[in-house]
Amino acid sequence: MGKFQRKPFSAALILATLMTGIATAETPAPADLAQEEAYLDVLPKVEVPDDVQPIPGAVNEEFRNCEAQWPMGYKDAQSGPEARALRDIYGFFQARNVVASEDCTCPGKVANWEDVDRIAAALRERSGIERLGWQNTKEVAAEADRLTAIAETMCGGSF
The missing domain is CATH 1.20.5 (Single alpha-helices involved in coiled-coils or other helix-helix interfaces)
Structure with a gap:
């Protein structure tokens, strides 16, 4: 069979x-690429290799197995009105860290929550809102997905 x-x-x-x-x-x-680019300007720039290759000898640890190292903010963002938006931003920083550091272990995948707070505040201010929803971070989530795919190629496994 x-x-x-x-x-x-x-x-x-x-x-x-x-x-x-x-x-x-x-x-x-x-429709307006300039508007999208302006929106993404709040994110730090990431240098991505032209030719993404697996890291020789990389040890890949899936983020879900790193729970003991999750920052308190991420643990708190599992529920609540801004949970999805904050996790979108955190996902960007996680993938950015892996791509920049070429570290596929838990320390490479656990990001600093203060960066998330800073970007969330900038997005709230830029949008003139008090609470972020997933609609406010969909471009951030798309960039996180793009970087995650690169990180998974580099690490040779699931994020």
């Missing part, structure tokens, strides 16, 4: 993931 025939749920999940990726890839670019 084939690998996917024994696990129909796995096959369905893989297919759904692939279809979601295809739909995302077909999403048109924002």
